[in-house]
Amino acid sequence: MSDELHPALRTRACELFGVKFPVVQTGMGWVSTPELTAATANAGGLGILASGTLTVAETEAAILRTKELTDAPFGVNVRGDAPDVGERAELLKKHGVRVASFALAPKERVIRDLKDAGLVVMPSIGAKRHAEKVAAWGVDAVIVQGGEGGGHTGSVPTSVLLPQVVDAVDIPVIGAGGFHDGRGLVAALAYGAAGVAMGTRFLLTSDSPVPDAVKQEYLKRGVNDTVVTSVLDGVPQRVLRTELVDQLIGRGAASRLTRSVRHAVAFQKMSGTPWRDIVREGLAMKKTHELSLGQVIMAANTPMMLRSSMVDGRVDLGTLASGQVAGVIDDLPSCAELLARIIAQAEAVLARMQA
Numbered sequence: 001m002s003d004e005l006h007p008a009l010r011t012r013a014c015e016l017f018g019v020k021f022p023v024v025q026t027g028m029g030w031v032s033t034p035e036l037t038a039a040t041a042n043a044g045g046l047g048i049l050a051s052g053t054l055t056v057a058e059t060e061a062a063i064l065r066t067k068e069l070t071d072a073p074f075g076v077n078v079r080g081d082a083p084d085v086g087e088r089a090e091l092l093k094k095h096g097v098r099v100a101s102f103a104l105a106p107k108e109r110v111i112r113d114l115k116d117a118g119l120v121v122m123p124s125i126g127a128k129r130h131a132e133k134v135a136a137w138g139v140d141a142v143i144v145q146g147g148e149g150g151g152h153t154g155s156v157p158t159s160v161l162l163p164q165v166v167d168a169v170d171i172p173v174i175g176a177g178g179f180h181d182g183r184g185l186v187a188a189l190a191y192g193a194a195g196v197a198m199g200t201r202f203l204l205t206s207d208s209p210v211p212d213a214v215k216q217e218y219l220k221r222g223v224n225d226t227v228v229t230s231v232l233d234g235v236p237q238r239v240l241r242t243e244l245v246d247q248l249i250g251r252g253a254a255s256r257l258t259r260s261v262r263h264a265v266a267f268q269k270m271s272g273t274p275w276r277d278i279v280r281e282g283l284a285m286k287k288t289h290e291l292s293l294g295q296v297i298m299a300a301n302t303p304m305m306l307r308s309s310m311v312d313g314r315v316d317l318g319t320l321a322s323g324q325v326a327g328v329i330d331d332l333p334s335c336a337e338l339l340a341r342i343i344a345q346a347e348a349v350l351a352r353m354q355a
Helices: 012-017 034-042 056-069 085-094 108-116 128-137 158-168 182-191 212-219 243-250 253-271 275-289 293-298 301-310 324-328 335-354
Strands: 023-025 046-050 075-078 099-102 120-125 142-145 173-176 195-198 226-229 237-240
Touching (some): 023 034, 023 335, 034 056, 034 335, 046 099, 085 108, 108 120, 108 128, 128 158, 142 158, 158 173, 182 335
Parallel strands (some): 075 099, 099 120, 120 142, 142 173, 173 195
Antiparallel strands (some): 226 237
């Protein structure tokens, strides 16, 4: 890869985020630590720190640790429906974070407040109408995840959703779901995107904190070894198919609900979140996503089951959020090696097309 970057790879996203390459590492709970975020930032991409599984104090500590590890711009992912979203937004402003990333779009006043402070606001969306709504609210960019993506996801594939959103809004659009190499980056640019966002590919790097045994579980899987199910937390999410997942799918609703209540209690003790905030957040989720009360209680499953696998290495007790792209990944490069490889391949593809 030459020092002179191909002009097509200098997109609006590079200027907006203040990064060298139009590649985003998504804010994965328990995975996107200061170390992974900084490694991505130092390699020229946009690293996004996950805060959804952290307390406010832990989030501040993680931001400070990330700043110790990199001088490059980075983002922090915040749950837009969190009861303390305002307090977390203040942290981002206080510490000069470049990008405020949201798994669910926050209220319009939060967006305005962050933009007034000079932050770039970028929510993730899974439907054209959601992109149009947040664009009207003034967000700076959106991550558009197609159905191939891991974790909570929709049913429309990236190849259909991405160009649809690009045609609907005039802000930078970042494609997610199914991307892992330079060919995918060029394809996203051809659709009109300003870059790509990747979760599973960054999870499977040497800089990722995920236990090696869990990474090997991903590497041995094929493209048909994931499943989209709502039994985990009431909302469709894509995970690796494991014995535990098959058991949960086969269990009755009452059994799953009992497990969810236990996880809710465990998460409350671990996070220290007051029960009144948990109840308020649950009611907000119920209204926003039109969930039943049982589904709201089930939502406690996700952080606890992800922690069991991503932190404790217990595949038998936890779930493995994964995009289908895991089936075509077979190595664990560093973030620097990964980004260098993606850009080199993208430049080669562009050169071949021009020739």
